[in-house]
Amino acid sequence: MNTLTFPILRLLADGKFHSGEAIAQHFKVSRTTVWSAIQHAQTLGIEIFSVRGRGYKLPNAIEFLNKDEVLRAVGEQRAWFNLEILDEVPSTNTYLMQQSAKGAAHVTCIAAQVQTSGKGRRGRTWVSHLGASLTFSLLWRFQCGAAALSGLSLAVGVALIRALNHLGVQQAQLKWPNDVLVLDEHKQGKKLAGILIELQGDMEGPSAAVIGVGVNLNLPHHVLHAIDQPATDLAQHASINQSELLGVLLKHLADILSQFEQHGFTSLRDEWTRYHAYHQQPVRMLMPDGRNVQGVVNNVAEDGILLVDTALGLQRFSAGEISLRSA
Numbered sequence: 001m002n003t004l005t006f007p008i009l010r011l012l013a014d015g016k017f018h019s020g021e022a023i024a025q026h027f028k029v030s031r032t033t034v035w036s037a038i039q040h041a042q043t044l045g046i047e048i049f050s051v052r053g054r055g056y057k058l059p060n061a062i063e064f065l066n067k068d069e070v071l072r073a074v075g076e077q078r079a080w081f082n083l084e085i086l087d088e089v090p091s092t093n094t095y096l097m098q099q100s101a102k103g104a105a106h107v108t109c110i111a112a113q114v115q116t117s118g119k120g121r122r123g124r125t126w127v128s129h130l131g132a133s134l135t136f137s138l139l140w141r142f143q144c145g146a147a148a149l150s151g152l153s154l155a156v157g158v159a160l161i162r163a164l165n166h167l168g169v170q171q172a173q174l175k176w177p178n179d180v181l182v183l184d185e186h187k188q189g190k191k192l193a194g195i196l197i198e199l200q201g202d203m204e205g206p207s208a209a210v211i212g213v214g215v216n217l218n219l220p221h222h223v224l225h226a227i228d229q230p231a232t233d234l235a236q237h238a239s240i241n242q243s244e245l246l247g248v249l250l251k252h253l254a255d256i257l258s259q260f261e262q263h264g265f266t267s268l269r270d271e272w273t274r275y276h277a278y279h280q281q282p283v284r285m286l287m288p289d290g291r292n293v294q295g296v297v298n299n300v301a302e303d304g305i306l307l308v309d310t311a312l313g314l315q316r317f318s319a320g321e322i323s324l325r326s327a
């Protein structure tokens with residue numbers, strides 16, 4: 001942590017050059033202090049140009065998340081939320097799981113300007129960059145036990161699609177269990193957003209879910225192409241302010257989670273199926289032992305299990321260990 005790093009980054013957010021001297025004067029510190037704050041930003045993976053005689057500059061102008069704008073975009077349900085925006089955090093999910101264990105309130109949301117060690121499923125990594133990614137986690141407490149939450153990760157996907165549709169992004173679809181992707185002209189999915197849900201509590205209840213969401217806003221090309229599966233970002237499909245995006249996502253998450261609490265995934269299944277990019281399409285299921293099972297997606301069951309017609313008949317796949325790919 002360096003307490004000056006983010007104030008300086010806010011100054012640099014205009015994408016213009018700022019001399020080390022002007023920054024030092026602005027914050028009433030020495031140029032060496034400015035330099036070490038810039039060094040810290042670079043350790044967070046933030047690219048800053050440093051040009052002798054001109055100063056420091058970000059590659060382009062960026063927007064920071066703004067709490068008031070987020071809450072405005074949430075609308076009527078804004079009072080439900082306990083929203084905290086952190087400058088830097090290794091993982092919003094890990095942080096919120098810790099806060100949850102210490103008793104954090106129902107509907108706490110932690111968003112980060114930059115997440116330095118984002119997590120995917122099964123120890124995988126989620127790539128994000130300052131001003132180029134939205135990363136946040138939402139804590140939702142349930143009276144029921146974790147055993148009753150089997151369709152939750154699919155339900156969350158519905159909330160994301162509703163929010164994106166509301167913001168004019170009609171191309172986004174889901175890939176079971178809950179990746180958000182956009183299909184290219186060859187029907188190949190490019191991942192736009194990911195969801196990671198971690199649970200706390202007993203199988204019998206009560207329980208708590210920490211719902212982590214990462215959305216690509218406008219990742220630099222080299223970052224997008226370095227991701228080890230096809231990926232895309234919102235900038236290629238729409239122009240959306242990240243605070244508004246977070247607010248609209250939270251509003252739709254609150255709607256869906258309330259509905260899920262009362263009626264389970266059953267009430268959302270038809271809508272989920274409409275959004276599924278591979279509904280009734282040929283797919284490959286990647287099994288934990290390395291095998292591939294080929295088939296055609298039949299449907300999704302009321303507990304979120306994927307039903308696939310295979311050479312051996314109708315098979316059921318549960319999300320934990322299995323990944324779906326287009327055939």
Ligand code: ATP
Pocket residue numbers: 119120121122124125126127128176177179191192193194195214216227228229230231232322323324
């Ligand atoms: P599954 O189909 O099982 O969900 P997945 O490979 O999509 O598999 P996740 O855990 O959901 O796995 O997401 C992590 C993976 O997503 C990473 O291993 C990487 O391939 C990809 N990834 C990481 N960062 C990004 C990003 N910013 N945008 C798109 N994809 C990403």
